[in-house]
Amino acid sequence: MVQSTDLSQGRRAAATAPVAAVETFTGNRGLQLEERLIFEYAHADRSGVDLPEPPKVKDRLGGLRRRGAIGLPGLAEPQVVQHYTRLSQKNYAIDSGLYPLGSCTMKHNPRLNERMARLPGFGDVHPLQPQSTVQGAIELIGALAGWLTTLTGMPAVAMSPAAGAHGEMCGMMAIAAALAASGEGHRKTVLVPESAHGTNPATAAALGFSVKPIAATADGRVDVAALKAALGSDVAAIMLTNPNTCGLFERDIREVADAVRAAGAYFYCDGANYNAIVGRVRPGDLGIDCMHINLHKTFSTPHGGGGPGSGPVVLSARLAPYAPRPWVVRDDAGWRLAEEDGAAGDDQALGRLKAFHGQMGMFVRALAYMLSHGADGLRQVAEDAVLNANYVMARLKAELTPAFDGPCMHECLFDDDFLKDTGISTLDFAKAMIDEGYHPMTMYFPLVVHGAMLIEPTETQSKHALDEFCDTMLHLARKAKSGTAAEAFKAAPLLAPRRRLDETLAARKPILRWRPTNQGPGDGPLKQAAE
Amino acid sequence: MRYLPLTDADRREMLATIGVRSIDDLFRDVPTSVRLPGPIAGLSSHMGEMEVERRLGRMAARNLAASDAPFFVGAGAxxxxxxxxxxxxxxxxxxxxxxxxxxxxxxQGTLQYLFEFQTQVTMLTGMEVANASMYDGSTGASEAVLMANRVTRRNKAVLSGGLHPHYRAVIETTARWQGFRVAGAPVDADGIEDLAALVDKEVSCVVVQNPSVFGHVRDLAPLAQACHAAGALLVVVVTEVVSLGLLTPPGDMGADIVVCEGQSLGVGLNFGGPYVGLFATREKLMRQMPGRLVGETVDADGKRGFVLTLSTREQHIRREKATSNICTNAGLCALAFTIHLTLLGERGFTRLAELNHATAVRAAERLARVPGVKVLNDSFFNEFTVMLPKPAAPVVEALAERRILAGVPVSRLLPHAPLCADLLLVAVTETVSDDDIEALAAGLEEVL
Amino acid sequence: MTTVKYTEEHEWIRIENGVGTVGITDYAQEQLGDVVFVEVPEVGRTIAKGEAVAVVESVKAASDIYTPVSGEVVAANSALADAPGDVNLEPTGKGWFFMVRLADPSELDGLMDQAKYDAFVKSLA
Incomplete structure (x- = not known):
């Protein structure tokens, strides 16, 4: 969700500011330990796993036995545990503190969910075991599907998409399938607001649609007049995020939905921000045709450093027949997965998106989260998320410049107007937050706001934590505006495990793997950098 | 609510700071007609940890866990x-x-382990570059075809009859909606197909699985030559990554793109997901790769560090011109994979592969002695196909009733291939004991 | 006599003996930041005015280069593969992208001369 268009990133800043660290012999700094690559510890004779001697047999490898070594490093278990523990200590995480990455929804990940996913009945069952031996696992998928359709007020849900973007693909394929079935395959235009996530136009384009951007109004919402004007007989669908990426509710959404439907098109709702309204609004009541739900956002499955995700898609009655296989059926005989089409070949399913049945491990976690909160707690989740974001906006507007007036939903958006003439960019401001112990907010997204800073505190932060964060942000803003701090901001971060990294070097001379010629920490790359 | 830190007093104070009277004032942009007055009906109310454990525990208890039975189920997991x-x-x-x-x-913690992961993947596959993971093997295979189409500017993929039917279905679904052609070879239960004959100047790639879904191991070098002669790419799919500890890597046989399901290392069965896709290719094709890439660089003090790189290929910059719409990868599963592989090391990994193969050979030899059972494979790694004297699905059900998970009936994957109805895929990993093999053989003797 | 013309997409084209050399302007390289990768068209390819024929990438942005004129590509600057920074250092010199043999010299009429381009850039500030 985050991107930077600031061009100073990666250029090696001159270390003009005093570096607040003492040189140490090891390069370590107290608890912060330098850590080399596993390949640099290697010894071929070592292993961290003891396995029995394989029985002697005549091999049946068809003459294709591997010749030569693979080159894998060998480490004993204690070395492995230390290696990954040290690496982990170089990461910021929700478990460490507030992680206000707008649009990414970094909320607390309950550990009960981890325990549930590891029950042998869920974690240690094979997707192709006889269905009679996994009735409870199929039931769990059915139960989660029931929660998702009830919460959203939609009649059907496709459970197999592996992530949000995969869910988008699923939803847009379903729309393409519905159009093909009704002889309207000529509809090839998809309308996408300028503020959309990059995945929206990427998905539409991949499916052969041409993307027509729709402008935003001055109040951060989609321009309904422009949208209506663009709704011709060539339009297949609109892809709209609601609440949108500016953190605002599209208040004309019913009018948009009616216009889209009247024009014979479909309404794809990007559900990335569903967490703002879960339990308080049913997207089905807004007139949408489909919406993907990022279980890792709204329902707290862990982000895990970039995945795995899970992106079920709820579908309207007119799209439901095209849902991908497999789906869950409950009949007199019990629970069943409808995996393959019938012999009659009259199947309308759009196909299969993934091997097996979906991200089961994420399903268990999400259902544990839903059961823990209940319908009442989920409503409170949305309310507290919105309250926290508005509180941060109210406090920060003393020094920062909100991009839009009025209440926001689950995230608040600022532009870089308050940094005007300071010589400090949004990126510099974000890097200074790192030295203060915070993960920066989302920067330079959405694109419709200059130097955007998108802050999403989530409902799992206390008022105390929010106050400390706001105090810090206000302090940094005042410091930035003082007119004397530009160099300090440009040099930040000074106290993180690494200072700003040279992304230009990384892209010009890509080193995407370790090679034996690399000499060790700092050595190989330094030589290349000095070329 | 144990996950919500705000107290009612906090909420009142915060509303006052914001300058509104109630939480409803913050939802004022939502049309009143769609605002729900209270909790959604038909769903339970909040509950404590004990109650959640009880409920989910009941569902979990209705499943037969793999560790609780002699277990021979494979076919991609x-x-x-x-x-x-x-x-x-x-x-x-x-x-x-x-x-x-x-x-x-x-x-840096995440970035460094992903860099190590990428390196390990190149080593296993015999390729030059690898990305930071895909959702899983099947979606990776589909992305590989899209990449081959971009590289060759052609749009027809040839799919082996030994490719996992789910993988084939995923590629066919992508083809149907993203607009390219698929030429699928007939089901190849015997491992004798000649794909080179299907390669012409319109073909962007040939997708072949090794070992095949039926377990056969084949030298792909001649096929690679045929592909390259026609200007097509060879995409090799590996669904059992442990096989790479013992078999010639696809890169050494001339593969241009290698896609693996990495679930075998670190991840666990999880009823089908989440898993982790490995994706590797040649350096010259690097910029056409989908997915995230981590690269090495230096920081402002000249210290080595790692960054996401070549991100201009991706959706958040390229938008409708991106190489793929992928945003998420399988980060945590990639971590589990790389930790498991690091623990094993060269010695442990190759021994694990030997152990799998040797145990599978013993199982195949034992099952071949069951009256009426025929092992179809000459070659295999840890999974092979047996032909039973009657349809396999009811046999598997009957054995499940005896708490033996015997394998995957091919009809589960290919319900419309009558010639496959009697075929059973049997996977034998290091977790299978001699007693398990004996139990399966005895069970088959009883049911057949 | 050489002529240099400019486009609103900040490309320059220098005409010598019916062949145009194309690159991006100093303003464009500054907007892009450090260039990390350039993809140039194949020699021999026939290109049409307005067609996206090359790509220039910085760390955080990728831009298509549209040919200002139609014709046949007669040369491409393969040195940029190893030295993409040349686009930053010498955008109108070593950082050229490709050469095209003009199919229709009248296509140049719609392009800006130096004075007009300078005024155009000024209007963007």
Whole structure:
């Protein structure tokens, strides 16, 4: 969700500011330990796993036995545990503190969910075991599907998409399938607001649609007049995020939905921000045709450093027949997965998106989260998320410049107007937050706001934590505006495990793997950098 | 609510700071007609940990766990022993609850393990570059075809009859909606197909699985030559990554793109997901790769560090011109994979592969002695196909009733291939004991 | 006599003996930041005015280069593969992208001369 268009990133800043660290012999700094690559510890004779001697047999490898070594490093278990523990200590995480990455929804990940996913009945069952031996696992998928359709007020849900973007693909394929079935395959235009996530136009384009951007109004919402004007007989669908990426509710959404439907098109709702309204609004009541739900956002499955995700898609009655296989059926005989089409070949399913049945491990976690909160707690989740974001906006507007007036939903958006003439960019401001112990907010997204800073505190932060964060942000803003701090901001971060990294070097001379010629920490790359 | 820190007093104070009277004032942009007055009907209310455990525990108890039965189920997901430290390490909050490493200064942990992961993947596959993972093997295979189409500017893919039917279905679904052609070879249960004959100047790639879904191991070098002669790419799919500890890597046989399902290492069965896709290719095709890439660089002090790189290929910059719409990868599963592989090391990994193969050979020899059972494979790694004297699905059901999970009836994957009705895929990993093999053989003797 | 013309997409084209050399302007390289990768068209390819024929990438942005004129590509600057920074250092010199043999010299009429381009850039500030 985050991107930077600031061009100073990666250029090696001159270390003009005093570096607040003492040189140490090891390069370590107290608890912060330098850590080399596993390949640099290697010894071929070592292993961290003891396995029995394989029985002697005549091999049946068809003459294709591997010749030569693979080159894998060998480490004993204690070395492995230390290696990954040290690496982990170089990461910021929700478990460490507030992680206000707008649009990414970094909320607390309950550990009960981890325990549930590891029950042998869920974690240690094979997707192709006889269905009679996994009735409870199929039931769990059915139960989660029931929660998702009830919460959203939609009649059907496709459970197999592996992530949000995969869910988008699923939803847009379903729309393409519905159009093909009704002889309207000529509809090839998809309308996408300028503020959309990059995945929206990427998905539409991949499916052969041409993307027509729709402008935003001055109040951060989609321009309904422009949208209506663009709704011709060539339009297949609109892809709209609601609440949108500016953190605002599209208040004309019913009018948009009616216009889209009247024009014979479909309404794809990007559900990335569903967490703002879960339990308080049913997207089905807004007139949408489909919406993907990022279980890792709204329902707290862990982000895990970039995945795995899970992106079920709820579908309207007119799209439901095209849902991908497999789906869950409950009949007199019990629970069943409808995996393959019938012999009659009259199947309308759009196909299969993934091997097996979906991200089961994420399903268990999400259902544990839903059961823990209940319908009442989920409503409170949305309310507290919105309250926290508005509180941060109210406090920060003393020094920062909100991009839009009025209440926001689950995230608040600022532009870089308050940094005007300071010589400090949004990126510099974000890097200074790192030295203060915070993960920066989302920067330079959405694109419709200059130097955007998108802050999403989530409902799992206390008022105390929010106050400390706001105090810090206000302090940094005042410091930035003082007119004397530009160099300090440009040099930040000074106290993180690494200072700003040279992304230009990384892209010009890509080193995407370790090679034996690399000499060790700092050595190989330094030589290349000095070329 | 144990996960919500705000007290009612906090809420009142915060509303006052904002300058509104109630939470409803903050939802004023939502049309009143769609605002729900109270909790959604038909769903339970909040509950404590004990109650959640009880409910989900009841569902979990209705499933027969792989470890509780002689277990021979494979076909794209394999039961392996995962060392205890893997699960311990991936549950460290700094890994588990971190986001995609967009701020490299404070996510070097994730970036470094992904760089190590990429390196390990290149070593296993015999390729030059690898990405930071895909959703899983099947979606990776589909992305490989899209990549081959971009590279060759052609749009027809040839799919082997030994490719996992789910993988084939995923590629066919992509083809149907993204507009390219697929030429699928007939089902190849015997491992004798000649794909080179299907390669012409319109073909962007040939997708072949090794070992095939039926278990056959084949030298792909001649096929690679045929592909290259026609200007097409060879995409090799590996669904059992442990096989790479013992078999010639696809890169050495001339593969241009290698896609693996990495579930076997570190991840566990999880009823089908989440898993982790490995994706590797040649350096010259690097910029056409989908997915995230981590690269090495230096920081402002000249210290080595890692960053996401070549991101101009991706959706958040390229938008409708991106190489793929993929945003998420399988970060945490990639971590589990790389930790397990690091624990094994060269010696452990090759021994694990030997152990799998040797155990499978013994199982095949034993099952071949069951009256009426015929092993179809000459070659295999840890999974092979047997022909039974009657349809396999009811046999598997009957054995399940005896608490033996005998394998995957091919009809589960290919319900419309009558010639396959009697075929059973049997996977034998290091977790299978001599007693398990004996139980399966005895069970078959009883049911057949 | 050489002529240099400019486009609103900040490309320059220098005409010598019916062949145009194309690159991006100093303003464009500054907007892009450090260039990390350039993809140039194949020699021999026939290109049409306005067609996206090359790509220039910085760390955080990728831009298509549209040919200002139609014709046949007669040369491409393969040195940029190893030295993409040349686009930053010498955008109108070593950082050229490709040469095209003009199919229709009248296509140049619609392009800006130096004075007009300078005024155009000024209007963007």
């Amino acid at each position: 394999y039961k392996h022993h995962v060392p205890a430290s893997v699960d311990h390490l991936i549950q460290r909050g700094e890994f588990l609850t971190s986001y995609t490493p967009y701020q490299p200064e404070i996510t």
